[in-house]
């Protein structure tokens with residue numbers, strides 16, 4: 001049977017390791033031609049190494065697929081534009097962008113430095129914007145549709161206390177993706193975000209006492225925590241069959257796929273004239289308190 005992504009092309013960022021690598025390998029097995037981007041940094045975003053992107057691309061080619069490596073930094077506009085240009089030069093079309101590249105600089109908000117804040121916002125939020133911007137120019141001109149899949153995180157959806165920069169970046173990506181869904185739908189482009197759960201070197205940074213008995217990255221192969229488990233639902237979203245779903249967030253962890261609801265009003269207190277402070281001191285708690293669970 002022909003692959004589910006036969007004839008398509010994709011840019012996959014952060015595809016040298018972890019989840020992005022598994023997405024690239026499965027997309028290629030499904031017939032997709034893949035630009036494998038990875039800067040090859042440490043989890044903290046330090047250093048650069050061509051080996052991860054080169055290895056993933058070589059593995060795809062060795063298995064009979066088509067891939068080109070790309071070693072640029074997703075947060076640099078020139079690098080993002082270069083990825084799109086390379087895909088067009090190489091294969092003449094761009095169908096799919098999966099923004100997986102990411103780093104961590106965990107710190108409590110009261111200890112966080114400006115550099116730690118900026119580095120994480122830059123790679124995740126600016127990086128996701130950069131590739132999307134240049135891809136969307138192509139999609140708008142070509143009018144042949146497109147698939148945008150961006151990586152958010154439960155850290156943002158639920159507010160991890162030790163990751164204020166990462167939580168902010170990831171919720172920024174969630175909002176950005178929703179905005180793209182609404183802006184690009186008229187060109188046949190879908191945009192969805194993914195909150196994954198898988199054992200990678202990134203989750204290996206969680207201290208052992210909080211990670212419980214979850215396997216570490218090197219022991220995860222074949223278990224529910226295998227990053228390969230994130231890839232199959234992405235093939236569906238990236239395929240022609242996924243055209244009906246846009247502007248949504250899926251949690252994908254192990255063998256479980258969760259559709260998250262989008263934000264909707266919960267309870268409304270409607271006034272007929274400007275509120276006085278005294279009126280609100282009377283009405284706020286009786287109206288809203290029953291709906292507000294304590295934040296732990």
Ligand SMILES: NC(=O)c1ccc[n+]([C@@H]2O[C@H](COP(=O)([O-])OP(=O)(O)OC[C@H]3O[C@@H](n4cnc5c(N)ncnc54)[C@H](O)[C@@H]3O)[C@@H](O)[C@H]2O)c1
Nearest residue numbers: 014017018019039040041073074101102153197198200202
């Ligand atoms: N693993 C999880 O459980 C989990 C949970 C929530 C969200 N995520 C998100 O999933 C995505 C993949 O994470 P992972 O767990 O596979 O991590 P990983 O560290 O294994 O892979 C991330 C890759 O991104 C690359 N990268 C970093 N900065 C880059 C840059 N500026 N330009 C290009 N490439 C860059 C790294 O070199 C690395 O190969 C990330 O966006 C992460 O935030 C992962």
